[in-house]
Amino acid sequence: MSTALDTDVRPEDRFISAFEVNHGQALNGVNASIAQQREDAIERFSQLGIPDNSLEAWKYTDISKTIDRPYTLSLAAEGPSVAPSDIEPFTIDAMDAHRVVLVNGHVDESLSDIGDLPAGVVVSSLAQAGETHPDVVEAHYGQYADAEDEALTALNTAFVQDGAFVYVPSGTIVEKPIFFLHITAGDEPLFLQPRHLFVVEDGAIAKIVEAQHALTDAQTFTNTVSEAFVGERANLKHYLFQDEGTSASQVHTRAGTQKDNSVYSTNTITFSGEVVRNNATIEADGSFCESNLYGLCIGKDEMHVDNHTQMDHVQPDCNSNELYKHVLNDESTAVFNGKVLVTRGSQRIDAYQQNDTIVLTDDANIYTKPELEIYADDVVCSHGATTGQVDEEGVFYLRSRGLSERRAHILMLQAFTDEVVSEYKIDPLRDYIAEKIRQRFASYFA
């Protein structure tokens, strides 16, 4: 079942009327608290409206224009059928993982290969988890993402249906990565709103890999919200590889919260897309936390990638590292807006933030805005931003060692991106991504 959005009316109203029409089509339709959250969220969305570039947070990305297209709001429980051969290029077989394939935001069990999980660990669809683990879902769902002030998070919350779910109970170690392969398929110009929840309890360790790909050339928009909880002494590594092609736009909102002595690392690589906006928020709600935010954008054609991060230090004695890099070719545009907030009383914080960009062409644009907002005195916080070209001295050195100009440039770019790519602590995954990036750079100098 799907609802075509009427383009003649205000874009907000299209969603609101679609909400009214499809009232019952939701995750856990019987769960009263989620049903109430949905009602509140649509109300909030209607008040906030779709953000446009008059808002500081959306200054360089006018998402309202991208959303204002005749998308089809997909509410089907099942996606179109996808054959195993269709997803073969994306499965990264070298990586031994618990693999879950989601087609248009719904888990496709026939394509998935979850394998054996340690006792108590749950890897499933969010809808299923709502039935099997209602206590976990209720304790964490909707707690970290901000549906109060973020219109698109409110919109996602109002239309929530399904998505990925991971639960790692206390003291459990999941050795193999948990791999979610998100596939967009079908001929319709879909507007998808998956919702993910990752809960890693005290002392647990997990690695979650997400990859986004598309099997369609239709113009699609994905409004993802994903929430993560990292318990005391827990360690969660969360990797996201975005490669949906030139007709897919998305807003990907990730909100994580972590407790004492935990480590939470996210790493986002944007390889393709039309308009991509990533909101990554981490709240270090415990002492002695380590938070890492990494990102890389390999821009080409008319790609527009906007990484918006917020690192909230609300407890003392934590440290955070943030590194985002861009390599921009053709007419691509990258936006980076990183904010580090240290609240009053959050003493002894070390927070670092860095954003580096290489601009390869006359028509590429970079807008960067690293922000610090500090209300505690015993802190060491810094940020840096650079934009420039490939270091010609480095190229000269390589040439003097006998490399061709082309090889030298490719190698320099690879070295530049490697600082982020090497943070992928799963060897086969890192090799897979590094090779894709190398091929991309090679194509620039063909």
Add this chain to the structure above:
Amino acid sequence: MSTSETEYLKGKASEDYKHGFYTDIEAETAPDGLTEDVVRYISHRKDEPEWLLNWRLKAFRHVRDRIDGGESIDWAHLDYEAPKFDEISYFSAPKEKANYDSLDEVPDEILETFERLGIPLEEQKALTGVAVDAVMDSVSVATTFKEKLEEKGVIFKSFGEAAREHPEIVREHMGTVIPYTDNLYAALNSAVFSDGSFVYVPEGVTCPMELSTYFRINEAGTGQFERTLIVAEPGAYVSYLEGCTAPMRKENQLHAAVVELIAHEDAEIKYSTIQNWYPGDPDTGEGGVYNLVTKRGLCKGDNSKISWTQLETGSAVTQKYPSVILAGDNSVGEFYSVAFTKGHQQADTGTKMQHIGKNTKSTIISKGISADVADNSYRGQVKVSKNAENARNFSQCDSMLLGPDCGAHTYPYIESSAPSAQVEHEATTSKVGEDQMFYCHQRGLGEEEALKLIVNGFCQEVLQELPMEFAVEAKELLDIELEGSVG
């Protein structure tokens, strides 16, 4: 002219007559509120040429629309009540009467500060508004300076005088860097500006001395809406100093100044500011000055250079972004700033460097120091347009926090559309290092002395950009400001 206006002016005129000359000057203020009559009144009082009145009126209509449209500037990291534009008196004639009859009446704390800053007695009198003798020393000093300047063809006058005597130069340049449509406060200033300085340096002339409002003592009290215009013709050089280290109590809470600089080919303008206005009650923050200034320089010609240096220690609220438009090829823009906030002070300051010409360079060094419950923000933009080949920018913004309840923030915007441009930005926030303090203690320095030394070292990069006499005073001023910040 409308009847009501004529009547109003007639009324005013007869009033003058009735009370006699002196009383008249003291009492003469325009009625509260922002109306066309008030703008006409200001222009008339200042005996301005028709074209300037028309310019003011254009600006007035614009700003009136914006105010009526409910516009307010609320994006900065500042928390203060927006000025009530209709309750402000936009013009008051300079007071003829002295604030004090002799220095003995001036509060001790102010005198003590003067003493420590090493300000000569006569200047102290002038600054506090003590009645001065006709043969005051500084007046003759000022006259000597004026002669020297005239010899070189440098025009250094009050804005009002310049508009009457050199209309062609003023008209050609005013509003070209900061149009009256620029922002709400600049628009307001354009409609009701009181006075300010005008500097014109002819082609090839290096101005023989540092120009300062200081030397225009007879022109002091330029009011709350200052307007300054500096034009440097090809190959000219001028260094201009604004403000002084002495604590200044201003009568008006809202100060919305406009400063425009224009540097033609091979010209250089250096503009230094020391601002130490009343910051309000240290415990409540009440009554302090709102310093909302628009400052912008245009490097119009090739190889031109504009440099801003500022030391901001006063005012309850400071919002200013001295900027440079680097239009000429090879032009250079610089911004050096120290902003010190304590008590309930709030500052949101920084710069904007717009690279348009080829091989343009800009440097931004900003130091923010925050103590007590103050908030100090750096907000800056570096914009490189597509044709600004080989543009270079280096920015460094450091913040120092003295105490657990203050805030320091940085909001740098970098927008680059040129592949050959190199933009670098660095920022750090930290407190005074314990190891630094330890080292100083070990060498026998007390806590306060050590802090002064470290903070002065932190600001050194900026203070050394100030003209020498200013730099010494600035250092002293910082020391004084730091007192009581320990413990």
